[in-house]
Amino acid sequence: MQKEIEITLAPEDVEQDAILKSTLSEVLEVKITRIKGYKILKRSIDARSRRVIFRLQVRVFIDEEPLNEVFEVNYPNVSDKKPVIIVGAGPAGLFAALQCIENGFKPIVLERGKDVKQRRRDLAAINKEGIVNIESNYCYGEGGAGTYSDGKLYTRSNKRGDINKVLQVFVEHGATEDILVDARPHIGTNKLPQIITAIRERIQNAGGEVRFDQKVTDILIDFGKVKGVIVNGDDKLLADAVILATGHSARDIYELLNSKNILVEAKPFALGVRIEHPQAIIDAAQYHCDIRSEFLPPAYYSLVEQVGSRGVFSFCMCPGGIIAPCATHENEIVVNGWSPSKRNNPFANSGTVVQITLDDVKGTDPLRMMNFQADIERTAFQMGGGNLVAPGQRMVDFVENRVSIDLPKNSYLPGTKSVMLQETLPDFVASSLRNALPLFGKKMKGYYTNEAILVGVESRSSSPVRIPRDKETFQHPQVAGLFPCAEGAGYAGGIVSAAIDGVNCANAILKLA
Numbered sequence: 001m002q003k004e005i006e007i008t009l010a011p012e013d014v015e016q017d018a019i020l021k022s023t024l025s026e027v028l029e030v031k032i033t034r035i036k037g038y039k040i041l042k043r044s045i046d047a048r049s050r051r052v053i054f055r056l057q058v059r060v061f062i063d064e065e066p067l068n069e070v071f072e073v074n075y076p077n078v079s080d081k082k083p084v085i086i087v088g089a090g091p092a093g094l095f096a097a098l099q100c101i102e103n104g105f106k107p108i109v110l111e112r113g114k115d116v117k118q119r120r121r122d123l124a125a126i127n128k129e130g131i132v133n134i135e136s137n138y139c140y141g142e143g144g145a146g147t148y149s150d151g152k153l154y155t156r157s158n159k160r161g162d163i164n165k166v167l168q169v170f171v172e173h174g175a176t177e178d179i180l181v182d183a184r185p186h187i188g189t190n191k192l193p194q195i196i197t198a199i200r201e202r203i204q205n206a207g208g209e210v211r212f213d214q215k216v217t218d219i220l221i222d223f224g225k226v227k228g229v230i231v232n233g234d235d236k237l238l239a240d241a242v243i244l245a246t247g248h249s250a251r252d253i254y255e256l257l258n259s260k261n262i263l264v265e266a267k268p269f270a271l272g273v274r275i276e277h278p279q280a281i282i283d284a285a286q287y288h289c290d291i292r293s294e295f296l297p298p299a300y301y302s303l304v305e306q307v308g309s310r311g312v313f314s315f316c317m318c319p320g321g322i323i324a325p326c327a328t329h330e331n332e333i334v335v336n337g338w339s340p341s342k343r344n345n346p347f348a349n350s351g352t353v354v355q356i357t358l359d360d361v362k363g364t365d366p367l368r369m370m371n372f373q374a375d376i377e378r379t380a381f382q383m384g385g386g387n388l389v390a391p392g393q394r395m396v397d398f399v400e401n402r403v404s405i406d407l408p409k410n411s412y413l414p415g416t417k418s419v420m421l422q423e424t425l426p427d428f429v430a431s432s433l434r435n436a437l438p439l440f441g442k443k444m445k446g447y448y449t450n451e452a453i454l455v456g457v458e459s460r461s462s463s464p465v466r467i468p469r470d471k472e473t474f475q476h477p478q479v480a481g482l483f484p485c486a487e488g489a490g491y492a493g494g495i496v497s498a499a500i501d502g503v504n505c506a507n508a509i510l511k512l513a
Contacts, residue, residue, distance in 0.1 A: 001062045003028060004041065008053045011295035014043075024060050037066035044183035045296070050288045052296060071168040073098075078106040079207030084509060085110065085229055085239040087216050087253075090144020091495045092245035092486030094196070095166065096502030097203045097210075103510040107208040108239070110231060112215040112250075113141030115200075116193040123148060126325050127413040130387030135215065138326040138336065139249040139460075142212065143196035146495045148324070148338060152316065153185040153496050161500035169499075173198035184300060188341025216246075218256065219482070226481035241509045245485040245502060248463035249328045251370055253488065257467065258367055263478055266361075266369045267466040267490050270315070271376065271429055272353035273421065273454040274323050274335045275395065276410050277447070282319070282348045285446045298343045301350070301444060305436040310355050310428070312436035315461050317350035319343045323412040323455055325388045333380035333390050335412070335455050347411045351458040354432040369464035376424070380457045383419045391424050392416035395452040399434050410453050424456045466490030474508035483508060 007027055013019045025032040042057040061067075075098070084100050086093045089111035097107035112135050113119065119141040125131040126138070139145045153170070155163060167179050170187065174195040179185035187195065200210050218230035219242065228238035246253045257264050279299075283292040286299035298319035305312050316336065320343030326336040337349045361372045383391040390412055394404040404418045422430040433454075441448025467484035469476055469491075476482040483505040485491070486498040 001064060002059055003062065004057065004059050007056050007058060008046070009056065011052060011054060011293055014054045014056075014295070020056075024058065028060060028062070030062055034062050035060060036064060037061045039066065040181050042183060043181045047286050047288070047299070052287050052293075071172060073102060073169070073172075075101045075202060075206040076104065077207045078104060081106040081207070083108050083239045084241045084243065084506070085237060086243045086245060087229065088144065088245035088247060088250075088488070089113075089142050089200070089210060090245060090247050090486070090498060091146055092492065092498040092502035092505075093144070093243070094199050094203070094502070095169070095499035096243050096245060096485065096506045097208055098169065098199070099503045099506035100509070101203065101206045101208055103506060105506075105509065107203060108237065109203065109208070109210040110214040110216055110229070110237075111142055111210065111212050113137070114212050115142045116147055116196055118212075119148070126327075126388065130325075130389070130414050132327050132330055132388070134329055135213070137328055138324055139247060139328050142200065142210075143192060144247050144498075145249070145326070145336075146498075147192050147196055148189055152494065153179055153187065154183075155494055155496040160497065161503055163496060163500070166496050166499045166503075169199070170195060173202065186339070186341070186343075188343075189338045190340045216253070219260070219262075221260070221262075221479055221482075224478065224480060226479055241481045241483065241512075243483045243485050243502070243505050243509075244467065244489065245498075245505075246488040248460055248487045250488055251328075251374070254367060254370060254465045254467075262476065263468055264366045265466045265468060266358055266366050267462075267464055268355065268357050269369060269373065269464045270313075270353035270461045271356050271373070271425070272312075272351065272433060272458050273425075273456045274337055274349050274458045275352045275452055275454050276323060276347050276349040276412075277449070277452045279320055279346055279348045281446045281449065281451065285444045298348065301447075303352075303440045303443060303447075305439045307432045307435045310432050312352070312354050312432050315351035315353050315458070317348070319348050320345045321347065321349050321411070323349050323410065325390070325412070325414050326460065327377070327381075327388065331381050332374065332377035333384055333388065333457060334377055334460055335390060335458055336460065345411060349411065351461055352433065352437075352454075353458055353461050354429045356429075360426075360428065367465065373459050373464050376426070376457055377459055380424050383424050383456070384417050388414035389417050390414065391419040391421060391456045393419060393421045393454050394450040395437060395448065395454055396450040398422075398454050399437055408451055408453050410455070412455055416453065416455060421454055421456055462493055463487055463490050473512070474505050
């Protein structure tokens, strides 16, 4: 007999098998000897009261041995099968490739950047010297932006596809099984490169191809049907299906489509800053303690406030994290955040952004939101003074409209410069943040403090352009065989949702075959 129940445990008891079994026995009112095993299905922290607890959803095996569940996917050899071109080796592209193999197609993945090992050198140059390689950086390269931006796997995309299968694939390629049960699963930037490499090798071992330093510079179209792509200006690669999984920062792709009169649309996005606190402040606020228990992970937060007609919200929160320079071109500042698997750095950072609507940027140009975004990033670069030094300001100083005499120690390696951030941000963004931050402080004790630094600008939370597609076929309405995919097309917002969208696009190709 099997039963699924929820139990609560103190943090120090979660890893104690004897205590867990005893609790299950007590709740189910059965002798402990009858419990032959259990499986934790979900695990989350409940810190709503002063006594922090873990909530566990558990499947209990009573009078029967646990089932040995095996996750297994058949990846046949597809080296001589019909090709599908996949542009981009981020989560959407890699999972699209795996699904193509399952479906009997040969994926050819084209990545403008380098493999994860080679990317490290370019990231070191960004962090230490302020030098941006426009083809290999935090956004471009094997694994996409997610590889070196943390590996957060939390998503609400359960209606779009099989979340568990995506997580199982990560586990199969080296991720810990904790991601299958944690309410907010997270891999960590230190572990993701090896996992991404293992996924690439799986694709290659099945006869698929993953090619690096392969920038798509044109899309071949004949009588409304895709015929292939041009790579690096002159190499022609032919296929009847092209999945466009280029991510939200590939502005040249949007410009290419627009120049070919292939429909793209302006899309709302969000813009703001990355806010960093000492992790101890967040721990104290969320766990109602002076010092966080060794049995609790660094605390997380999620904040949202409506200021007039605009939403202001935290995004991509990184406990024990680091603020990263994520520019994809010279003379621009873009910040993001990441955490290692242990989340053991002394700071906590989060994007804190304001909704930007189509009405905020007047005109009919489908690329106007992208150009607006780029202008602000260039302004941030100028305010920082060069070498990827980012403009910064203490939180209370920003709200009270005064220059910070100095800036607190922080995790942004290229360095920060004290400025008036209002000169970097649009007026309506600055005023929305000014109104929201004290309100966040009322929701979370200690949040509103001059020990926190605002670093500009957080501008790549989502794509400012949508590449339209048919809801049923996933194809572009003007170009048969062209499958706009995931974040870069405006249909996903994170690693898992992007992976699911890649799977869906690959399955859409199968339906047309």
